[in-house]
Amino acid sequence: MNFELSEELKMLRDMAYKFAVAEIAPISHECDVEEKYTPEIRKKAAEQGLVGAWIPEQYGGAGVGILGNTIITEEVARVDMGIGLNIGAASFGCEAIFFFGTEEQKMKYLPPVCRGEWVAAGAFTEPNAGTDVAGYKTKGVKDGNDFVINGNKMFITNGSVCDFMVAQVITKPEEKKHNSFSQIIIPADAKGVTRNKLHGKMGIRASDTAEIALEDVRVPQANLVGKEGRGFYQLMHFFDVTRILVSGQAIGLSQGCLDQAIKYAKERTAFGAPLGSYQMTLMKLTEMAIKIESLRTLVYKAAYSVDSGKPDYTLAAMGKYLGGQTAVFCANAAVEIHGGYGYMDEYVVQKWYRDAKILELYEGTKEAEIMTIGRYLMNK
Secondary structure, X not given: OOOOXXXXXXXXXXXXXXXXXXXXXXXXXXXXXXXXXXXXXXXXXXXXXXXXXXXXXXXXXXXXXHHHHHHHHHHHHOOOHHHHHHHHHHHOOHHHHHHHOOHHHHHHHHHHHHOOOOOEEEEOOEOOEOOOHHHOOOEEEEEOOEEEXXXXXXXXXXXXXXXXXXEEEEOOOOOOHHHOEEEEEEEOOOOOEEEEEOOOOOOOOXXXXXXXXXXXXXXXXXXXXXXXXXXXXHHHHHHHHHHHHHHHHHHHHHHXXXXXXXXXXXXXXXXXXXXXXXXXXXXXXHHHHHHHHHHHHHHHHHHHXXXXXXXXXXXXXXXXXXXXXXXXXXXXXXXXHHHHHHHOOOOOHHHHHHHHHHHHOOOOOHHHHHHHHHHHHHOO
16 A cells, blocks of 8 residues: 655646645635636646646546546645636536547547636536436437437536536436436537526635526537436446545645644734644644545545546545535634634635535535445445
8 A cells, every 4th residue: 555646646736736826816815706707717727737637648638537636626725616616627527528428529528628728517407406316307309310408407517608518418208217318418609508607606606607598409419428318327427536526625625724724823822822822722723634634545545446447436425425524624613713803804714614515515415425325335
């Protein structure tokens, strides 16, 4: 067993964090307040090989694998999770194309995303179905050589800024529910696509989130990803991998909270002594550090398992569950250590407190992860 990162991954880690400090930190507050998406940051990140970094070099990516991508995600989320998501999720949806798409689809869609020219989206969640994937209602009907698609999607990351989306669509309604779905690539500028940016999110406000209406949207049947009727199973595999991305965000946000809490505990005095000299403060910092180290080890192991060709998706679910729990704990502890100042937007910990909660919600709620892990345990 070797827990040491390779020199290449160490360099990648350092480069990603330096990029985040130099490019993201100066605009973080403004983008949070104004809910501003950051295409210029995404393009700069792409020039550094940070966008779609998990994608193999033959398709335009840096080829650093899921572990390398997790490390990038961690380091940018350590500065700003919302802007970091604009980098990490620029390729969201491309996983489906890479795992199940044709060679032609891979060559068409993956390289422009890695170059920062295009943005992808995964159009999965619907107004009345989130974790209940089998409850999706959007339908695609064959007409000649096309699919004609009607339905609605909700809470779609990159929804109003993407160039294309991979959508979950019912194409075989006569089949049993789990065999009725397919995945189809929909150009964002196709006739009948209406996109509305959602405002008023509690956190990750720099990330674009939208609702999408699909009204008689016509796309070629050649845009089918994988096999017709296998969309449900393809989506489950998709989430098995993308959960690791979210876990990387959790590590980064938690580490950022610890960094700031330590800094404040050294600078702030109370009752004539540094805040960090008191046992209650040390207890909070210690618990944060232990939880972060536990999470990082678990998530890196899950990422490595995928890269090594022996994926352990139960570990990925564990990482996602522990990630949300750890981020919420660390953000709360950081605010408490800052006291009243932690409640003011002068200090970044209040933003991270707001950002943290989404890690228990998207890419599968913590309850969904419990079901995934629990079923595995019961079937052992």
